[in-house]
Amino acid sequence: MSSADNQMKVFAVGKRTVLGFGGQEILSQLNVSVYRDHLVSLIEEHAIETVAFDLAGIALVPSGMLGLLASLREHNVSVEVYNPSDDVNEVLTITRLNELMEIKQGNPLDESEPGSDSDGE
Helix, strand or coil: CCCCCCCCEEEEECCEEEEECCCCCECCCCCHHHHHHHHHHHHHHHCCCEEEEECCCCCECCHHHHHHHHHHHHHCCEEEEECCCHHHHHHHHHCCHHHCCEEECCCHHHHCCCCCECCCC
């Protein structure tokens, strides 16, 4: 996915799509509406059923990004969050977003379905 600030990376595209942020510690200056548009386009174009976000190395996630993760359910996709920091995990628990998305540890690419495309970013 290319965007103005190029923070979000697409690692695998298919029914289960894996996204990440390149291990940035703090996701700052996110343009959530740009990301939302890109994600909705991906979901529609590839008939995505699950979006997996790898948050490895990220200490803080802006509230707008958390809202974006929760809003993806409106597009009939499930959301998986991999490797959240303790602070991010605490926020997901306090806000009960952990009830809307699956929280996991490990490599999200290990669970990609066979035949998914990887764009190598």
